[in-house]
Each structure stands twice: as structure tokens, then as C-alpha cells.
Amino acid sequence: MEPAQTMVKITFVQDDGTRQEVDAQPGLTVMEAAKTEDVPGIEAECGGACACATCHVYVEPEWREAVGPPSEMEEDMLDFAFDVREESRLSCQIRISEALDGLVVKVPSKQF
Amino acid sequence: MSDTSPLQAADDETGAPIETDALIIGAGPCGLFAVFELGLLDIRAHVVDILDKVGGQCAELYPEKPIYDIPALPVVTGQELTDRLMEQIKPFGATFHLGQQIDALSREADGRFRLSTDRGQVFITKVVVIAAGGGSFTPKRPPLEGIEAYEGTSVFYSVRRMKDFADQDVLIVGGGDSALDWTLNLQPIARSLTLLHRRDDFRGAPHSVEKMRALVASGAMRLLIGQATVLHGADGRLERVTVKTKDGEEPVVSTRMLPFFGLTMKLGPIADWGLNLEENLIPVDTEKFQTSVPGIFAIGDINSYPGKLKLILSGFHEAALMSQAAHRIVHPDKKLLFQYTTSSSSLQKKLGVR
Ligand SMILES: Cc1cc2nc3c(=O)[nH]c(=O)nc-3n(C[C@H](O)[C@H](O)[C@H](O)COP(=O)(O)OP(=O)(O)OC[C@H]3O[C@@H](n4cnc5c(N)ncnc54)[C@H](O)[C@@H]3O)c2cc1C
Ligand code: FES
Numbered sequence: 001m002e003p004a005q006t007m008v009k010i011t012f013v014q015d016d017g018t019r020q021e022v023d024a025q026p027g028l029t030v031m032e033a034a035k036t037e038d039v040p041g042i043e044a045e046c047g048g049a050c051a052c053a054t055c056h057v058y059v060e061p062e063w064r065e066a067v068g069p070p071s072e073m074e075e076d077m078l079d080f081a082f083d084v085r086e087e088s089r090l091s092c093q094i095r096i097s098e099a100l101d102g103l104v105v106k107v108p109s110k111q112f
Numbered sequence: 113m114s115d116t117s118p119l120q121a122a123d124d125e126t127g128a129p130i131e132t133d134a135l136i137i138g139a140g141p142c143g144l145f146a147v148f149e150l151g152l153l154d155i156r157a158h159v160v161d162i163l164d165k166v167g168g169q170c171a172e173l174y175p176e177k178p179i180y181d182i183p184a185l186p187v188v189t190g191q192e193l194t195d196r197l198m199e200q201i202k203p204f205g206a207t208f209h210l211g212q213q214i215d216a217l218s219r220e221a222d223g224r225f226r227l228s229t230d231r232g233q234v235f236i237t238k239v240v241v242i243a244a245g246g247g248s249f250t251p252k253r254p255p256l257e258g259i260e261a262y263e264g265t266s267v268f269y270s271v272r273r274m275k276d277f278a279d280q281d282v283l284i285v286g287g288g289d290s291a292l293d294w295t296l297n298l299q300p301i302a303r304s305l306t307l308l309h310r311r312d313d314f315r316g317a318p319h320s321v322e323k324m325r326a327l328v329a330s331g332a333m334r335l336l337i338g339q340a341t342v343l344h345g346a347d348g349r350l351e352r353v354t355v356k357t358k359d360g361e362e363p364v365v366s367t368r369m370l371p372f373f374g375l376t377m378k379l380g381p382i383a384d385w386g387l388n389l390e391e392n393l394i395p396v397d398t399e400k401f402q403t404s405v406p407g408i409f410a411i412g413d414i415n416s417y418p419g420k421l422k423l424i425l426s427g428f429h430e431a432a433l434m435s436q437a438a439h440r441i442v443h444p445d446k447k448l449l450f451q452y453t454t455s456s457s458s459l460q461k462k463l464g465v466r
Pocket of ligand 2: 045047091
């Protein structure tokens with residue numbers, strides 16, 4: 001048996017307002033949490049290598065500090081995403097920790 | 113591409129059909145390794161890829177990222193793997209036709225296959241090896257409403273003829289080398305030129321960025337930081353593009369637009385070749401990796417069979433078995449001997465090590 005791990009709650013909000021709360025394991029990425037639960041709109045064509053920009057999300061304002069800014073490599077990859085905003089991140093580059101319990105991210109209307 | 117590359121560029125301007133034993137569609141890792149396995153069995157190959165370089169996904173999507181599951185190479189980057197494959201297949205002198213897409217495939221009366229590219233090159237071949245991965249690499253289309261209507265008339269994803277941009281109001285979108293290079297090349301001939309990028313930071317070569325900034329400073333062109341939101345025009349003729357900047361929305365007069373948002377893989381013409389595709393993949397058997405059409409094989413990411421794993425090492429195995437079956441078609445009268453490269457003098461001769 002694996003030791004019990006505290007799961008973290010992450011909410012994905014679709015463009016039409018639909019909310020989906022998922023239980024995610026710390027250590028995974030937000031993209032992996034989304035794929036495990038089949039969250040629509042997170043395509044992640046490159047499987048998390050920061051090489052496709054199809055896992056784009058908007059981090060809700062109150063969570064931006066906790067999540068932090070994108071790295072330089074991620075900024076470069078965000079150039080290939082559509083409708084990039086201040087709060088844009090690539091979800092495969094956000095590592096889930098207990099500090100992110102309750103995180104809310106928005107899924108863009110299109111991933112290109 | 114490394115300097116040691118044995119890349120033989122083809123002289124495709126002659127227009128004459130090229131006759132060959134095998135035509136490989138796709139120069140990704142699996143297509144490249146197929147050159148090796150076919151070569152050991154005396155099957156000469158030509159390779160076609162729509163990209164202007166070899167290596168497929170490894171070279172285009174992750175040249176600098178490490179791969180950890182190539183047998184006997186504990187770590188190798190996408191570009192290194194490509195360079196090593198090119199070195200390994202060098203003895204077989206395959207000819208590469210880059211920057212071209214195979215559009216059509218049909219059967220000749222004598223049983224061979226006829227394939228043609230979007231640039232009009234024709235191949236007549238005994239076997240076809242489809243190593244097309246996730247399909248042709250094609251430019252990403254920004255999801256702007258109605259953009260399709262302007263493509264090929266006002267919106268272009270590459271520059272084939274500079275003169276199409278002369279005396280036009282050109283809007284270039286992006287922050288990499290393509291966007292910067294075309295900004296510098298088209299600025300002198302355009303009526304006006306605007307470069308639009310989402311941030312005031314560019315991935316492109318620093319000296320191009322400097323040149324671009326100097327043009328902006330002298331008033332020869334504009335740099336806008338923001339994003340395109342709406343296209344305006346009629347009958348395929350673009351007139352204006354609404355650009356959202358941090359100061360609000362602004363209409364930018366544009367009769368030509370060049371968006372550079374990288375490449376993505378699209379299945380492309382393969383869908384029309386009667387190969388009974390299932391979910392964009394080509395079903396094959398696991399003995400020969402042959403499709404529903406005898407003589408047409410499919411290896412690598414593009415094929416499907418029970419238990420398929422989209423890994424490079426699977427594609428290498430598929431190339432070896434496919435080549436055995438191809439031998440029976442290309443050299444029907446020759447007996448196929450099973451041999452090791454370690455000990456066979458005839459294989460070593462082909463490899464040029466003896
Ligand atoms: C970020 C990332 C990381 C990866 N990491 C690994 C890993 O660690 N280990 C691993 O085993 N695999 C990994 N992969 C998967 C691996 O890259 C693929 O399995 C491999 O590239 C498939 O090779 P291929 O030769 O079948 O096709 P591809 O590499 O997809 O190449 C196919 C080529 O065919 C061309 N083409 C298609 N249709 C046509 C046409 N009609 N005319 C002309 N050209 C055409 C395309 O332009 C393309 O260049 C990774 C993939 C990505 C994106
Ligand atoms: S999954 Fe491709 S960049 Fe995140």
C-alpha cells in the first residue's frame with residue numbers, strides 16, 4: 001500500500017462557466033490532473049514537454065501569486081498559444097503542491 | 113543539420129519521374145531508420161518530407177529536449193538522435209526531397225506505385241513506406257473568425273513570392289525568427305509594415321531584433337504589442353485587423369497578414385489513399401507492417417495494431433520487419449539470408465566498414 005497522500009482540490013472553469021472540481025495528487029502537474037479526469041479543452045499534444053502550448057489556462061487572480069510566473073522557456077512557448085493574457089500559464093508547467101489546494105483555473109475557449 | 117550530414121538534396125527542377133525501389137514518406141526517426149534496414153537488403157530509397165529539415169517531431173518539436181528510452185543511449189536529445197541516425201544511414205545514400213508534400217498515390221499498370229508531390233515531382237516505386245507520424249507539419253492557423261476566407265489571397269503562412277507583398281500594407285504576427293526575418297525582408301518593399309507580438313520580448317536572433325528596433329525608431333515600420341482579435345474585409349480581401357493592446361483596441365490597415373504561430377501536425381492527403389484509416393491511423397499487420405494494400409507499408413506513429421505504442425523504439429522494430437517483406441517485392445528472385453552486421457562480410461561491405 002502506498003502511504004495515504006492528502007489530495008488537493010483543483011477547479012477547472014470552462015469558457016461557458018461550467019465548473020469541474022477534481023482531486024489531484026501533489027507532485028503531478030495541473031495538466032496531468034486535468035488529463036486524468038478528462039477535463040475538456042486541455043489537449044496537451046506534447047504530453048507535458050512544454051513543446052505545444054495546447055495546455056494553456058488562465059489562473060484566477062487570487063491564485064496568481066501562489067502559482068507564480070512562467071519560466072523563460074514557458075514564456076517562449078506561450079507565444080504559440082492564442083489569446084494570451086497576464087494570467088496565462090501552461091498547465092503542464094504548474095506543479096501541484098498542498099499550497100495550491102483550492103486552485104481555480106480557466107480553460108480558454110480555444111487551444112488553437 | 114550538422115556539417116557531417118550526408119544529406120543529398122535532390123534536383124527536383126528537372127521534372128522527370130524518379131524511379132526507385134522504395135519511397136519513404138516522412139523523414140522522422142522511423143523513416144530515417146527505414147533507410148538503414150532497407151539498405152542492408154539492397155533496397156534503394158528516396159525520402160520526402162514537407163519540413164525543410166530531417167528528424168520529424170524530434171527535430172521540429174523538441175530538438176533540445178532529452179529522450180531517455182532509446183536502447184543503449186541513456187540520454188540523447190531530439191536533434192542528437194536525428195544527427196546520429198543520419199550518420200548511421202549515410203552508407204546507403206538515400207536521396208532527400210525536403211519542403212515537399214506527397215499529395216497523391218495511385219497504382220501503375222505494372223503494379224508499381226506512382227506518387228506526386230505538391231511541387232510536381234513524380235516518383236515511380238516498387239514499395240511505399242508511410243512513416244508520416246502524426247501527419248504533415250503545417251502552420252498553425254490562429255483561431256480568428258473567418259480567417260479561412262482570406263487564406264491564399266490576403267493571409268499567408270509563408271512567403272513563396274516576395275512580389276505578392278510589394279506595395280501592400282503588411283501585418284506580421286509573431287516573435288520568432290520567421291516573423292523577424294520576414295519583417296526585415298518585406299519592410300523595404302511593403303507600402304507599410306506592422307509587426308505585432310504579444311510581448312515586448314522576442315525569441316528571434318538578437319541581431320534581427322536590433323535591426324527591427326532600429327527600423328521602428330526611424331519610423332520605417334511599426335511595432336505593436338498586443339493581439340489580433342477581428343479580421344475585416346470582403347471577398348477574400350483583407351482590409352483591416354482589430355488589434356487589442358493594453359491601451360485598448362486599434363484598427364490596423366492591413367491588406368496582407370502573415371501569422372507565425374509555429375507548426376502542428378495534420379494528417380493531410382494520406383486520408384484519401386484508400387487505406388481504411390481508423391481514427392486517423394493506418395491499420396497494419398504485425399508481421400510485415402503492411403497496410404490493406406500489398407506493397408504499401410506503414411511504420412512509426414502513423415500505424416495502428418493491437419498493443420501499439422507510439423515510441424521511437426517500436427518504429428525501429430517495425431522498420432526491420434517491414435524491410436524483410438519489402439525485399440520479397442523488390443527482389444523476388446533473391447533469397448533472403450538472415451545475417452548479423454557483426455559477422456556478415458556482405459553487410460559490412462554495404463556499410464562501408466570492410
Ligand atoms: C515533446 C515530445 C517528446 C517525446 N518524447 C519521446 C520519448 O522520450 N521517447 C519516445 O520513444 N518517443 C517520444 N516522443 C514521440 C516520438 O517523437 C515519436 O514517436 C516519433 O517522432 C515518431 O516518429 P515517426 O518517424 O513515426 O514520425 P514523425 O517524427 O512524426 O515524422 C513524420 C514526418 O512525416 C512528414 N509527413 C507526413 N505526411 C507527409 C506527406 N504527405 N508528405 C511529406 N511529408 C509528410 C511530417 O512532416 C513529419 O516530418 C516524443 C514526442 C514529443 C512531441
Ligand atoms: S502539454 Fe504541451 S506545452 Fe503543456
